[in-house]
Amino acid sequence: MTQFIHLNPPAREWSRHESGAATDTSAVLAFHKTIPDYNETKLHSLPDLAAELGLGHVLLKDESNRFGLPAFKILGASWAVYRAVGSHLGLPAAAAESGDDVPPFAEVGARARGAGVRVVTLTEGNCGRAVARMATGHMGVPTRVYVPGFMDEATRDRIRGEGAEVVAVDGSYDDIIPVALREARAEENSILVMDVGVEGCDEAVPRYFVEGYGTMFAESDRQTLDLTGGKPATHAVVPVGAGSVGEAVTAHYKSSGRKKESGSTTILAVEPTTAACLFQSLKAGQSVSVPTGDTIMCGMNCGTLSTSAWPVLRDGVDAGVAVTDREAHDAVQDLKARGILAGPCGAATLAALRRACKDTRQELGLDESSVVVLYCTEGQREYPIPS
Incomplete structure (x- = not known):
């Protein structure tokens, strides 16, 4: 052993x-x-x-x-962003789950922009870039990505290249979580999209990642x-x-x-x-x-x-x-x-x-x-x- x-x-x-x-x-x-x-x-x-x-x-x-x-992160991020934004807008979950009559990205994105929706996430690289690609790239929704302060500039630039705002926080990945939580809760139309469940938070979005x-x-x-x-x-x-x-x-x-x-x-x-x-x-x-x-x-x-x-x-x-x-x-x-x-x-x-x-x-x-x-x-x- x-x-x-x-x-x-x-x-x-x-x-x-x-x-x-x-x-x-x-x-x-x-x-x-x-x-x-x-x-x-x-x-x-x-x-x-x-x-x-x-x-x-x-x-x-x-x-x-x-x-x-x-x-691989875009698989979970695409499904999670689409489901989270759709849920925030009151779109029926059953349609997304069955694949029937799913509103296209452009329609969901237009409704989200009209409602002033913003996506907030955190990452050590791949997940944040994938969330930004889906939210900002495909749906036109502004995205803020929190990253650990030790993340190299090349990785940050790749996330920015998806149209996202990048905010560095001193500490580890675990230290970023409460910062992102506070940010998402501070504004009514901010949606937290992260692939981890934490105590006291709705586990629906992490579950969407898993499903994706x-x-x-x-x-x-x-x-x-x-x-x-x-x-x-x-x-x-x-x-x-x-x-x-x-x-x-x-x-x-x-x-x-x-x-x-x-x-x-x-x-x-x-x-x-x-x-x-x-x-x-x-x-x-x-x-x-x-x-x-x-x-x-x-x-x-x-x-x-x-x-x-x-x-x-x-x-x-x-x-x-x-x-x-x-x-x-x-x-x-x-x-x-x-x-x-x-x-x-x-x-x-x-x-x-x-x-x-x-x-x-x-x-x-x-x-x-x-x-x-x-x-x-x-x-x-x-x-x-x-x-």
């Missing part, structure tokens, strides 16, 4: 999540297909890596170009069967920051409907060693906050889990894996050699798989029959090379 892997006891009471944990991926996919430049991202098959690790299949869902952005990621699963489930000759995923590896995409992956693969069709899937959740709040929470049996340090996996540099994500992760994740910056960087290079341009957050899933195959292969059922899907959530970007 290793200090960097925590094996979570088997899911205890997953049935309590069945009423709302899994997403109707077909409705969300239909919604995303109405957005200009919708593209299905590739699921790469890596047979040489599978042979090296003694696995049946290693597949990588490549989110390096989703709607022209270098990360359903398109990724609708695609990858079909692609997996195509690439394996009809074999579904036995293992899924997902990066975890505050928890929204981890929640989405867990809810999807652990849903009873999917289990009946495809069998059980083991979930591995990966975090930086410098910000392993899920890892520590699983060990403690309760959600705990941890101090964070600098990491090249900046999109996962979160010290506190989303309140809406924690129960799902607690009851559904099979193993928490913490990886170092060096391991993530090596995985970036490993994928680059195979023609896949990933960022450290996305490549961390490969680092986690390598560690699991080395240290907990038997415990996690990793063998020559395994079909492993790595969710590579981020495309190539600059970062300081770790020593």
Whole structure:
């Protein structure tokens, strides 16, 4: 056993999540297909890596170009902004959920501008840019994005390039949350759009983010069967920051409907060693906050889990894996050699798989029959090379 892997006891009471944990991926996919430049991202098959690790299949869902952005976040952000603005304007939720008679972006945006709506969000990079692309770029709604003071100017400029106002706040991601909350509450027509649930706040918007990621699963489930000759995923590896995409992956693969069709899937959740709040929470049996340090996996540099994500992760994740910056960087290079341009957050899933195959292969059922899907959530970007 290793200090960097925590094996979570088997899911205890997953049935309590069945009423709302899994997403109707077909409705969300239909919604995303109405957005200009919708593209299905590739699921790469890596047979040489599978042979090296003694696995049946290693597949990588490549989110390096989703709607022209270098990360998966636009899937959740588009659905969340559209639903949050629509709800604020009193548009019927049922239409958005079913995909029937959904008002176009231009119409919703025009009504929002007429009502003086403004979107407020917070980010360490990809999420804020995605929210701004949807709110300002597609709907013409002003967006203010709060960022940590240590964020580099290049990242800030990319967010500004989407038409958003960027406000830097001293401290970590967790320190920004109360600032954004106060801002959103101070003005009647400000809508807070963030992908984490916090105590005392409506969890509807974080839930929209989780639902939005359903398109990724609708695609990858079909692609997996195509690439394996009809074999579904036995293992899924997902990066975890505050928890929204981890929640989405867990809810999807652990849903009873999917289990009946495809069998059980083991979930591995990966975090930086410098910000392993899920890892520590699983060990403690309760959600705990941890101090964070600098990491090249900046999109996962979160010290506190989303309140809406924690129960799902607690009851559904099979193993928490913490990886170092060096391991993530090596995985970036490993994928680059195979023609896949990933960022450290996305490549961390490969680092986690390598560690699991080395240290907990038997415990996690990793063998020559395994079909492993790595969710590579981020495309190539600059970062300081770790020593």
